[in-house]
Amino acid sequence: xxxxxxxxxxxxxxxxxxxxxxxxxxxxxxxxxxxxxxxxxxxxxxxxxxxxxxxxxxxxxxxxxxxxxxxxxxxxxxxxxxxxxxxxxxxxxxxxxxxxxxxxxxxxxxxxxxxxxxxxxxxxxxxxxxxxxxxxxxxxxxxxxxxxxxxxxxxxxxxxxxxxxxxxxxxxxxxxxxxxxxxxxxxxxxxxxxxxxxxxxxxxxxxxxxxxxxxxxxxxxx
Amino acid sequence: xxxxxxxxxxxxxxxxxxxxxxxxxxxxxxxxxxxxxxxxxxxxxxxxxxxxxxxxxxxxxxxxxxxxxxxxxxxxxxxxxxxxxxxxxxxxxxxxxxxxxxxxxxxxxxxxxxxxxxxxxxxxxxxxxxxxxxxxxxxxxxxxxxxxxxxxxxxxxxxxxxxxxxxxxxxxxxxxxxxxxxxxxxxxxxxxxxxxxxxxxxxxxxxxxxx
Numbered sequence: 384x385x386x387x388x389x390x391x392x393x394x395x396x397x398x399x400x401x402x403x404x405x406x407x408x409x410x411x412x413x414x415x416x417x418x419x420x421x422x423x424x425x426x427x428x429x430x431x432x433x434x435x436x437x438x439x440x441x442x443x444x445x446x447x448x449x450x451x452x453x454x455x456x457x458x459x460x461x462x463x464x465x466x467x468x469x470x471x472x473x474x475x476x477x478x479x480x481x482x483x484x485x486x487x488x489x490x491x492x493x494x495x496x497x498x499x500x501x502x503x504x505x506x507x508x509x510x511x512x513x514x515x516x517x518x519x520x521x522x523x524x525x526x527x528x529x530x531x532x533x534x535x536x537x538x539x540x541x542x543x544x545x546x547x548x549x550x551x552x553x554x555x556x557x558x559x560x561x562x563x564x565x566x567x568x569x570x571x572x573x574x575x576x577x578x579x580x581x582x583x584x585x586x587x588x589x590x591x592x593x594x595x596x597x598x599x600x601x602x603x604x605x
Numbered sequence: 606x607x608x609x610x611x612x613x614x615x616x617x618x619x620x621x622x623x624x625x626x627x628x629x630x631x632x633x634x635x636x637x638x639x640x641x642x643x644x645x646x647x648x649x650x651x652x653x654x655x656x657x658x659x660x661x662x663x664x665x666x667x668x669x670x671x672x673x674x675x676x677x678x679x680x681x682x683x684x685x686x687x688x689x690x691x692x693x694x695x696x697x698x699x700x701x702x703x704x705x706x707x708x709x710x711x712x713x714x715x716x717x718x719x720x721x722x723x724x725x726x727x728x729x730x731x732x733x734x735x736x737x738x739x740x741x742x743x744x745x746x747x748x749x750x751x752x753x754x755x756x757x758x759x760x761x762x763x764x765x766x767x768x769x770x771x772x773x774x775x776x777x778x779x780x781x782x783x784x785x786x787x788x789x790x791x792x793x794x795x796x797x798x799x800x801x802x803x804x805x806x807x808x809x810x811x812x813x814x815x816x
Contacts, residue, residue, distance in 0.1 A: 487695030487738030
């Protein structure tokens with residue numbers, strides 16, 4: 384029998400270890416697994432690498448991981464947003480290594496990792512500082528930059544609804560990075576608003592359960 | 606000098622958004638362009654976080670905290686809207702599917718270079734977001750910006766001094782003083798904001814303005 388349901392957030396994040404590379408879904412405040420991040424804070428692991436679009440705002444759970452010095456490296460497209468005070472403070476103190484990746488390249492590197500692709504040539508960032516030190520190639524007159532896949536040990540994602548098989552569907556713009564991150568981690572944990580007893584309608588499944596290791600209900604919609 | 610205010614700048618640019626266009630509006634001032642598109646035109650607005658068909662700001666009872674735009678502001682969806690994940694959203698950009706992107710800018714140059722993601726300040730963490738993906742794949746890139754910075758420093762330049770977002774990617778520049786087309790020869794004047802002369806505008810512009 385396949386049953387990916389776990390009873391609580393703490394159980395869901397228990398496999399996470401010190402030094403882990405962790406993808407965190409979401410964009411702005413939408414689609415962020417705040418329950419799992421709060422459980423990760425309680426879990427106490429350190430020296431984490433966080434792969435996410437943003438680097439937390441105010442005192443949200445991602446910002447608190449930075450405040451508590453649990454994060455040593457951030458791979459991110461837009462770390463500086465209004466209210467990203469803890470990221471900016473730790474960055475200025477030199478406590479965080481930052482890799483800035485263009486947003487589409489971030490998504491595609493994650494997709495490559497989840498799809499068994501060994502890298503790709505993208506026109507994004509060609510001729511800029513973010514292409515320095517990378518292989519480039521001109522193909523049919525257009526300049527491209529070679530980008531490598533970006534895998535992770537864990538993905539913490541948020542969805543609207545799941546069934547026991549780990550199939551997921553999303554709500555509005557809370558989808559964002561969540562489906563692609565689910566594919567790219569060795570162990571994907573999904574926090575969902577509704578954990579359904581019945582299987583999801585197959586036509587409505589956005590993330591097939593094969594990409595998901597565990598699902599946990601967290602009813603709050605932030 | 607009679608500079609346009611921010612609404613005036615957004616309204617001027619909106620005149621040039623054609624019916625049926627698929628348009629990405631950058632965060633900040635570019636977002637305001639949507640309010641001024643002339644009646645009778647249907648424009649589909651794309652937001653990088655996975656929505657094509659961005660509608661106006663919601664009334665209180667319509668608010669959905671998980672329905673936001675790239676500026677992280679609450680939005681609605683228009684009829685015909687669609688939702689998708691980040692890989693599809695950025696395929697729309699890089700794959701030449703959008704018509705126009707309107708972006709803010711720190712600096713623009715007469716060779717079409719755009720700088721809008723990093724300054725030269727060491728402690729200021731850079732944040733690129735989707736800007737480099739947009740300029741890589743959207744055929745029409747419009748910069749919407751003040752002609753000069755608040756302290757008077759020129760932003761319409763011969764060459765950018767800040768790190769580039771993209772080289773030679775701009776098609777047009779809309780400022781509070783004029784509209785410029787980027788041509789192989791340099792900036793060519795399209796029009797001036799009402800009440801300003803070319804001589805006055807040229808005097809506060811580092812780049813040469815061709816007519």
